[in-house]
Structures are given as C-alpha cells and as structure tokens.
Amino acid sequence: MSGVLLWVVSPKENATSLLGLMPRIGNPKRSKFCSRLSFSPGILAYSGAVAHPSRSSEERVYEVVLKQAALVREQRRPKEKALDFGEGVESSDGMTNWDLLNEAYDRCGEVCAEYAKTFYLGTLLMTPERRRAVWAIYVWCRRTDELVDGPNASYITPKALDRWEKRLTDLFDGRPYDMYDAALSDTVAKYPVDIQPFKDMVEGMRLDLRKSRYQNFDELYLYCYYVAGTVGLMSVPVMGISPESKASTETVYNAALALGIANQLTNILRDVGEDARRGRVYLPQDELAQAGLSDDDIFRGKVTDKWQSFMKDQIKRARMFFDEAEKGVAELNSASRWPVWASLLLYRQILDAIEANGYDNFTKRAYVGKAKKLVSLPIAYGRAIIGPSKLTKPLVAR
Numbered sequence: 001m002s003g004v005l006l007w008v009v010s011p012k013e014n015a016t017s018l019l020g021l022m023p024r025i026g027n028p029k030r031s032k033f034c035s036r037l038s039f040s041p042g043i044l045a046y047s048g049a050v051a052h053p054s055r056s057s058e059e060r061v062y063e064v065v066l067k068q069a070a071l072v073r074e075q076r077r078p079k080e081k082a083l084d085f086g087e088g089v090e091s092s093d094g095m096t097n098w099d100l101l102n103e104a105y106d107r108c109g110e111v112c113a114e115y116a117k118t119f120y121l122g123t124l125l126m127t128p129e130r131r132r133a134v135w136a137i138y139v140w141c142r143r144t145d146e147l148v149d150g151p152n153a154s155y156i157t158p159k160a161l162d163r164w165e166k167r168l169t170d171l172f173d174g175r176p177y178d179m180y181d182a183a184l185s186d187t188v189a190k191y192p193v194d195i196q197p198f199k200d201m202v203e204g205m206r207l208d209l210r211k212s213r214y215q216n217f218d219e220l221y222l223y224c225y226y227v228a229g230t231v232g233l234m235s236v237p238v239m240g241i242s243p244e245s246k247a248s249t250e251t252v253y254n255a256a257l258a259l260g261i262a263n264q265l266t267n268i269l270r271d272v273g274e275d276a277r278r279g280r281v282y283l284p285q286d287e288l289a290q291a292g293l294s295d296d297d298i299f300r301g302k303v304t305d306k307w308q309s310f311m312k313d314q315i316k317r318a319r320m321f322f323d324e325a326e327k328g329v330a331e332l333n334s335a336s337r338w339p340v341w342a343s344l345l346l347y348r349q350i351l352d353a354i355e356a357n358g359y360d361n362f363t364k365r366a367y368v369g370k371a372k373k374l375v376s377l378p379i380a381y382g383r384a385i386i387g388p389s390k391l392t393k394p395l396v397a398r
C-alpha cells in the first residue's frame with residue numbers, strides 16, 4: 001500500500017484542525033500564513049513542498065494548493081507547450097497522429113476499466129473529453145504506484161525514480177515516451193494541470209522506499225499528501241469547477257486534498273495487518289505510545305481494549321477529512337459530482353466496515369459489499385443534484 005492524499009486548510013479563523021483533532025480558534029500561525037499567501041499569490045516564489053522542513057506539513061502542502069488554485073483561476077496554460085500532433089500526418093500503418101492519440105486514450109480507459117472498475121464506471125458519467133483526461137491521469141498514477149508496489153518493486157531504486165521523474169518533465173514539455181505518456185502529455189496541455197502534484201507523488205514513492213515508520217501525524221499527513229492528496233489536486237482542473245460556484249478556488253482544492261487524505265487514511269486503517277506483514281507501520285508512533293501501544297502489539301495482532309480505543313480515534317480523524325471533503329463536492333461541474341460523491345460514500349463505508357469487524361484490521365479485511373455499493377449509487381446521485389450554494393461568499397475572486 002503506498003496510497004495517496006491530504007488535508008484541507010480552511011482559511012476561516014474557527015476552522016477545526018484535522019491534524020490534531022483539536023479546534024483551531026484563530027491559530028495565529030495559520031492566519032498569518034493564509035493572509036500572506038492569499039494577498040499576494042502571484043508574487044510568491046514556489047519552491048516545492050519539501051523545501052522548508054521547519055514548516056509544518058500542513059503549511060507546505062497548503063502552498064501547493066494555493067499554486068494549483070491560482071493556475072486554474074488564471075487558466076494560464078502556456079500554449080507553446082501543447083503537443084504538436086501535426087495535421088493528420090499518416091504513419092507507415094496508415095494511422096494519423098490523431099488516431100494514435102485517440103488510441104492512447106482508449107488504452108488508458110482499458111487500464112482504468114481493468115484495475116478500477118467502479119471508478120471507471122463513474123468516469124463514464126463525465127463528458128468524453130474530461131473522462132479520457134481523467135483516465136490518462138489515473139494511468140500515470142497507477143504506473144507510478146506500481147514502481148514501488150508492483151511486481152518489480154524490489155528492483156526499484158531512487159535512481160529509477162529519478163528517471164521516472166525526468167520522463168514526467170519530458171512529457172510535460174511535450175516529449176512523451178510512450179502511448180500512455182502521450183495521452184497525459186495531451187491532457188496537461190489542454191487543462192491547467194501543474195507538474196508539482198505529479199512530482200510530489202514521485203517523492204511519495206521515494207519516501208516509501210526509505211521509510212517504514214511515521215513519528216507523528218504531521219509526518220503521516222505529508223506522506224498522505226504525496227501519495228493521495230496529489231491525486232485530488234491533479235483531478236480538479238480536469239473535473240472542472242461549476243461556473244455557478246461562488247466558492248474560492250482554494251476551497252475546492254482543499255476539499256479535493258481532504259478527500260485524498262481521507263481515502264489514504266482509510267486505506268492505512270484497513271490495511272494495518274497487511275502492512276505489518278511487510279514490516280510497515282503507517283500509524284503515528286507518538287499516538288500509538290500515548291495509547292499504551294507499540295509496534296509489537298501490531299505485529300502480535302491482538303484486538304485489545306487499548307487497540308479498539310486507539311482505532312476509534314483514528315477512524316474519527318479519517319471521518320473528519322471526509323467531512324471536509326464533502327464541503328467541496330457541490331462546487332464541481334455537475335457531471336463530475338456523481339462519481340466523486342459515489343467514491344466518497346463508498347470509501348467512507350470502509351471505516352464503518354472496520355467498526356463492524358470489531359476493529360480487527362489485523363486478520364480481517366474491511367470491505368463494502370455489493371448490495372451496499374448499489375444502494376450508495378442513488379444516494380450519491382441524489383447528493384450530486386445539489387449544486388453550488390448560492391449563499392457562499394467568494395473568498396478569493398476567480
């Protein structure tokens with residue numbers, strides 16, 4: 001399990017801190033940070049999420065969020081970067097470049113259909129143009145994840161990840177290496193998608209290679225951003241924000257980030273036993289110690305009162321991220337809302353399943369059964385009908 005995602009920073013003074021499960025009333029650090037950035041996003045030089053280790057993960061990630069939001073706001077996609085596929089130039093087998101590009105996208109769709117059926121069905125609700133862009137992003141993320149989680153994972157070195165990142169910059173510059181890259185290259189030329197979340201995901205894979213313990217939630221949060229929050233940030237420019245939305249772009253990105261983090265935390269809670277068998281413990285060490293638990297308890301895999309109470313708190317925090325994510329779904333384009341609601345409701349139910357298993361995530365895998373999945377779809381549809389609130393005040397003009 002490498003996974004992905006992050007947390008949302010609400011610029012509101014009384015926002016709840018998801019990091020500590022503590023109400024944040026006028027956190028001076030956060031307020032200063034937010035106001036500085038929101039007053040002058042254009043002049044801030046972004047230097048990557050890992051450049052200033054003295055800042056909290058939350059602050060570092062929020063900087064990425066602001067940059068993504070600014071990109072969408074300005075819709076500034078350098079035109080010269082668009083892939084030049086020429087005008088129907090025929091190759092030796094009689095295919096034009098446009099045919100090749102269409103085929104590349106179709107192949108991405110096939111991979112998506114094979115590895116993520118429910119997600120694929122959801123994408124069919126989107127417009128054809130957006131749907132195939134989402135497939136191209138999905139395939140790149142899947143391939144990246146496979147580097148450290150797939151059959152060749154034991155051969156993967158930091159150098160191989162450096163080469164993968166070079167390939168990424170090439171495709172962003174319009175020089176794709178293979179068909180899947182070509183589809184993504186086209187997507188990033190058409191939508192205001194920035195390279196940073198992609199680079200950060202590769203960074204998440206580097207982290208997975210060298211780290212198997214997380215001292216506290218701040219460390220885990222950064223990991224979740226790298227491997228899952230990034231997916232939320234990559235998806236919003238393609239899924240699109242509703243033209244009727246009055247919410248700030250940051251709000252929507254924050255919600256997307258929160259959904260990624262929520263999914264990843266859920267993934268971690270579901271896979272505790274499986275990860276332990278691979279020598280990995282993603283749960284924050286300080287919180288385990290506070291609960292009177294240690295790695296040994298996890299390797300022993302016995303459900304005790306201490307474990308149940310620890311798990312209750314972990315599940316509570318994951319649910320808070322889902323709650324935060326919910327706030328942004330209505331702001332998305334109408335065609336994107338149903339699949340996002342569906343995935344949110346389905347993944348959140350894994351937490352219910354962990355509870356139903358008596359918190360035994362050592363020997364039982366929590367899953368959502370077919371019947372529950374089916375029931376969730378009309379519920380998601382019902383929620384997706386609700387569009388942006390007319391009452392939301394724009395925090396930052398878009």
Ligand SMILES: CC(C)=CCC/C(C)=C/CC/C(C)=C/CC/C(C)=C/COP(=O)(O)OP(=O)(O)O
Binds near residue numbers: 264267
């Ligand atoms: C909420 C708003 C405004 C937008 C939505 C933005 C999106 C699409 C966010 C979702 C991000 C996402 C899908 C992150 C991936 C998280 C994750 C843990 C995936 C797990 O993947 P696998 O490991 O294949 O899962 P399974 O093991 O459950 O099959």
